[in-house]
Amino acid sequence: MSTNLTDYDTDNRGGEDGTQVVGHILQPGVDLSHKVILYLEAISVSFDGFKALNNLNLTIDAGELRCIIGPNGAGKTTMMDVITGKTRPDAGTCFFGQTLDLTRMTEPEIAHAGIGRKFQKPTIFENHTVFENLELAMKTDKRAWASLFAWLSQEGRDRITDTLKQVRLDHEADRPAGLLSHGQKQWLEIGMLLMQEPQLLLLDEPVAGMTDDETERTGELFKSLAGKHSLVVVEHDMAFIEQLGGKVTVLHEGSVLAEGDLATVQADPRVIEVYLGR
Amino acid sequence: MRTPFTIRVLAAMPRSGWIAMGLFAAITLVLMPALHLFVPEGHPFHVSNYVITLGGKIMCYAIVAVAMDLVWGYAGILSLGHGMFFALGGYAFGMYLMRGIGTDGSYQSHLPDFMVFLDWKELPWYWAGSDSFVLTLILVLAVPSLVAFVFGYFAFRSRIKGVYFAIITQALTFAAMLLFFRNETGFGGNNGFTDFKRILGYDITSPEMRATLFALSALALMLALLAGRYLATSKFGRVLAAIRDAESRVMFIGYNPLHYKLFIWTFSAMLCGIAGALYVPQVGIINPGEMSPANSIEIAIWVAVGGRGTLIGPIIGAGLVNGFKSFFTVAFPEYWLFFLGALFVGVTLWLPEGVVGLWKRIRARVAA
Numbered sequence: 302m303s304t305n306l307t308d309y310d311t312d313n314r315g316g317e318d319g320t321q322v323v324g325h326i327l328q329p330g331v332d333l334s335h336k337v338i339l340y341l342e343a344i345s346v347s348f349d350g351f352k353a354l355n356n357l358n359l360t361i362d363a364g365e366l367r368c369i370i371g372p373n374g375a376g377k378t379t380m381m382d383v384i385t386g387k388t389r390p391d392a393g394t395c396f397f398g399q400t401l402d403l404t405r406m407t408e409p410e411i412a413h414a415g416i417g418r419k420f421q422k423p424t425i426f427e428n429h430t431v432f433e434n435l436e437l438a439m440k441t442d443k444r445a446w447a448s449l450f451a452w453l454s455q456e457g458r459d460r461i462t463d464t465l466k467q468v469r470l471d472h473e474a475d476r477p478a479g480l481l482s483h484g485q486k487q488w489l490e491i492g493m494l495l496m497q498e499p500q501l502l503l504l505d506e507p508v509a510g511m512t513d514d515e516t517e518r519t520g521e522l523f524k525s526l527a528g529k530h531s532l533v534v535v536e537h538d539m540a541f542i543e544q545l546g547g548k549v550t551v552l553h554e555g556s557v558l559a560e561g562d563l564a565t566v567q568a569d570p571r572v573i574e575v576y577l578g579r
Numbered sequence: 580m581r582t583p584f585t586i587r588v589l590a591a592m593p594r595s596g597w598i599a600m601g602l603f604a605a606i607t608l609v610l611m612p613a614l615h616l617f618v619p620e621g622h623p624f625h626v627s628n629y630v631i632t633l634g635g636k637i638m639c640y641a642i643v644a645v646a647m648d649l650v651w652g653y654a655g656i657l658s659l660g661h662g663m664f665f666a667l668g669g670y671a672f673g674m675y676l677m678r679g680i681g682t683d684g685s686y687q688s689h690l691p692d693f694m695v696f697l698d699w700k701e702l703p704w705y706w707a708g709s710d711s712f713v714l715t716l717i718l719v720l721a722v723p724s725l726v727a728f729v730f731g732y733f734a735f736r737s738r739i740k741g742v743y744f745a746i747i748t749q750a751l752t753f754a755a756m757l758l759f760f761r762n763e764t765g766f767g768g769n770n771g772f773t774d775f776k777r778i779l780g781y782d783i784t785s786p787e788m789r790a791t792l793f794a795l796s797a798l799a800l801m802l803a804l805l806a807g808r809y810l811a812t813s814k815f816g817r818v819l820a821a822i823r824d825a826e827s828r829v830m831f832i833g834y835n836p837l838h839y840k841l842f843i844w845t846f847s848a849m850l851c852g853i854a855g856a857l858y859v860p861q862v863g864i865i866n867p868g869e870m871s872p873a874n875s876i877e878i879a880i881w882v883a884v885g886g887r888g889t890l891i892g893p894i895i896g897a898g899l900v901n902g903f904k905s906f907f908t909v910a911f912p913e914y915w916l917f918f919l920g921a922l923f924v925g926v927t928l929w930l931p932e933g934v935v936g937l938w939k940r941i942r943a944r945v946a947a
């Protein structure tokens with residue numbers, strides 16, 4: 302897998318989006334010098350004594366496409382909550398590249414740093430049109446003052462049009478997003494993610510509610526993104542995971558149970574027991 | 580390519596909107612003042628003091644309605660304390676008016692009457708500069724904005740929302756009312772400020788002054804509406820509506836809701852302050868009653884009646900409700916609050932989108 306590291310660097314140097322740390326020796330943006338984009342070390346999260354994540358360790362390489370599986374309640378969504386700053390872990394560290402400590406950043410800061418997320422339940426802006434949804438997600442200066450005077454450039458318009466085509470919503474551009482079908486909403490959310498140009502994409506059950514055909518196309522899209530981006534995909538759909546073909550991590554009761562390619566993992570007796578025993 | 584700001588402002592309203600605003604400007608800036616000033620009393624076309632004052636007053640309320648709609652309709656922040664910002668602007672301008680009385684008060688003192696009555700020998704420090712018109716204008720803008728900014732910063736940072744936020748704002752205006760009721764606070768206690776004489780040396784009750792204040796209120800209303808339209812049609816407005824609908828999603832795509840809410844909240848309070856400052860010289864009095872919780876709730880009712888998130892709706896709502904009010908409080912004063920309550924319940928149940936929604940439905944039916 303070839304990853305163009307310099308590309309990552311230049312992508313983030315601008316600081317025009319208000320996230321640049323002034324007077325710092327470190328480069329702004331994510332430092333991928335060790336070719337690892339995400340480190341989760343000994344993460345624990347408990348809700349009223351119940352351990353949703355229990356000493357979870359996980360590393361994602363730059364450019365990797367990783368699949369996460371596990372029975373309901375294994376902690377997959379909670380893991381994404383930790384990475385995106387929604388939930389603070391009780392213990393453990395969570396680093397984006399070598400330098401960015403995600404446990405100390407707010408949600409918008411993490412988004413700026415280059416982590417995008419698709420939620421398990423599609424969350425789009427139902428009262429905004431499909432076009433406006435993509436406009437809001439587009440990578441640009443997102444401070445309030447800039448939004449007051451922002452005016453969509455032709456370049457931005459073209460980007461939105463391209464993304465609309467990519468997620469096959471070009472005929473729905475001016476419809477309120479709330480009127481889309483479930484599968485289309487999933488696609489719109491993926492489109493929003495693409496507009497953000499994140500380096501790490503977290504996708505929580507992205508093909509739930511899609512037809513087989515839509516699922517297959519989603520798989521193709523994700524595979525085409527890997528390499529330039531890093532992807533973490535949570536799914537229950539084994540056929541889809543097989544199509545993606547990346548490394549698979551099995552979560553169970555908040556920690557990693559097994560890791561490897563799909564066939565190896567599926568042959569693991571512990572994994573079989575977890576899936577049969579539920 | 581960057582589009583010039585003027586073009587963006589022009590694009591903030593459709594052509595019909597600009598035509599309507601032009602008509603409104605012609606009526607309020609030219610026709611009404613002219614009929615008030617130059618047509619003799621008794622003539623059928625004469626516009627009376629009563630009409631000019633009532634009209635000016637209602638336009639001030641309409642500014643508050645626009646301000647309320649910006650936070651409630653667009654940002655989803657229900658405030659039940661907007662009356663306080665209105666009153667703060669009113670008090671700030673009222674201080675200037677009190678100083679303008681000079682030695683024409685009942686005690687012929689340089690101090691406002693209520694201070695003489697309290698046996699105060701000099702102005703409290705926070706009255707310093709209140710005789711300067713320019714400084715007063717700055718205070719009118721700064722005081723409500725500053726209070727809103729500080730309060731909003733803590734409330735939004737703690738992610739206080741919905742009913743909790745509404746209740747806290749209601750408590751805030753109530754607390755402010757109690758504070759202003761106290762004589763020691765130095766704002767005239769429960770009588771507040773009244774008996775104003777002049778602005779910039781001109782007699783405050785003269786027809787010219789009334790017409791000027793009326794026209795200024797109309798101008799402020801038009802500018803408030805235009806600013807509101809600009810905000811609503813800008814990307815800022817779309818982000819705001821997105822925060823209203825799905826705040827956490829907005830954060831995950833990289834916007835900080837705190838800054839957006841804080842801006843619109845502070846701007847809204849500032850508009851209320853301007854409205855209050857225009858209102859006080861026209862009605863001739865300001866007292867802590869303006870900060871009563873009921874007043875702030877009434878503001879929310881204007882917006883609900885007119886239609887949230889439409890800007891023009893709340894203006895119509897403020898006009899309708901206050902029109903009814905001036906009729907009711909003369910005809911059946913004891914029933915006004917019942918009527919207001921019934922109106923609110925009725926609108927909530929049957930007209931969730933207010934008068935504007937009703938109008939849209941009628942048009943759709945006629946077109947079909």
Ligand SMILES: Nc1ncnc2c1ncn2[C@@H]1O[C@H](COP(=O)(O)OP(=O)(O)OP(=O)(O)O)[C@@H](O)[C@H]1O
Nearest residue numbers: 348352353371372373374375376377378379380421
């Ligand atoms: N905010 C919360 N408060 C209390 N318990 C929670 C909370 N969030 C998650 N949990 C619990 O933590 C556990 C892990 O939840 P999580 O949503 O991460 O599972 P998941 O692996 O995503 O499951 P699924 O496949 O059903 O989406 C579950 O038992 C859930 O009930």
Ligand SMILES: [Mg+2]
Nearest residue numbers: 377378379421
């Ligand atoms: Mg989940």
